[in-house]
Amino acid sequence: MQWARQQVDRLDARLLLEFAAQCRPEALIAYPEVLLTVAQWEAFQTLVVRRAAGEPLAYLVGEAGFYGHQLAVSPDVLVPRPETEDLVDWALMILQGCRAPVIADLGTGSGAIALALAHARPDARVIGVDVSDAALEVAESNRQRLGLQNIEWRCASWFAGWDVAGGLDLIISNPPYIPAGDPHLSGDGVRFEPMLALTDGADGLDAYRALAAGVASHLKPGGWLLVEHGHDQSQAVAALWAAAGLTDVVGRQDLSGNPRMTGGRRDEVGGK
Numbered sequence: 001m002q003w004a005r006q007q008v009d010r011l012d013a014r015l016l017l018e019f020a021a022q023c024r025p026e027a028l029i030a031y032p033e034v035l036l037t038v039a040q041w042e043a044f045q046t047l048v049v050r051r052a053a054g055e056p057l058a059y060l061v062g063e064a065g066f067y068g069h070q071l072a073v074s075p076d077v078l079v080p081r082p083e084t085e086d087l088v089d090w091a092l093m094i095l096q097g098c099r100a101p102v103i104a105d106l107g108t109g110s111g112a113i114a115l116a117l118a119h120a121r122p123d124a125r126v127i128g129v130d131v132s133d134a135a136l137e138v139a140e141s142n143r144q145r146l147g148l149q150n151i152e153w154r155c156a157s158w159f160a161g162w163d164v165a166g167g168l169d170l171i172i173s174n175p176p177y178i179p180a181g182d183p184h185l186s187g188d189g190v191r192f193e194p195m196l197a198l199t200d201g202a203d204g205l206d207a208y209r210a211l212a213a214g215v216a217s218h219l220k221p222g223g224w225l226l227v228e229h230g231h232d233q234s235q236a237v238a239a240l241w242a243a244a245g246l247t248d249v250v251g252r253q254d255l256s257g258n259p260r261m262t263g264g265r266r267d268e269v270g271g272k
Ligand SMILES: C[S@@+](CC[C@H](N)C(=O)[O-])C[C@H]1O[C@@H](n2cnc3c(N)ncnc32)[C@H](O)[C@@H]1O
Pocket: 077, 078, 079, 080, 081, 084, 106, 107, 108, 109, 110, 111, 112, 113, 129, 130, 131, 132, 135, 156, 157, 158, 174, 175, 176, 177, 196, 197, 198
């Protein structure tokens, strides 16, 4: 641990040691005299070196926490972020009073949002969509891990080639929104995540345009479109929602006070 603490922070060092030694946190405290095997020590050193080079802890241990669940993650999916839990909270609030809602999570990645909603609302039917087959394999492993039956997956680009009879009560998405060339793309940790999950390779708004274009044909009258976006994109996304005929367009801040979510509702009478 002394060696590891010189390379990475204390919590990461402890979590990597637990992972390499396959032991629970309390065992490190209760049995400090137990020696690692040579194989465990070598594995620990490799993990610490990789973490020190910027690889996300979640990829090294193969798991990340989201909305109270431990999800499998791999370099094929974005590591779910705590801010996205605020989007789930908002969705659950909006769905109060809506019985057996039909929900689509577009750009589902590890399935984080879809799984959290399906778990919290066992009466819902949840469809997780991603253009990446590899991401959907991770999402399916998480579905099995949580034992959820009310989720299905579609491999598609946004709304292309799939539909739900009767329409959706909620479309939710945390799409790739970092503009091409943004320095965040090469930042610590982020540079190990899939480019497809981070950026549209353009101005960061392509996914919102695709979502706005699909609401009239996919949302039920009265249904909501809720998204996460970058801290400087709220006005652009709100303008897209308004242009798509959505009403009650409203933004929300994340727990740090940044404008990171925007929602809008399709008119009860069908809207545009
Ligand atoms: C920012 S990640 C979000 C992952 C997950 N929803 C979360 O919040 O942790 C965006 C996801 O959108 C997917 N994606 C990118 N382009 C897409 C497209 N054209 N159609 C569907 N999904 C797409 C990526 O593969 C990635 O899984």
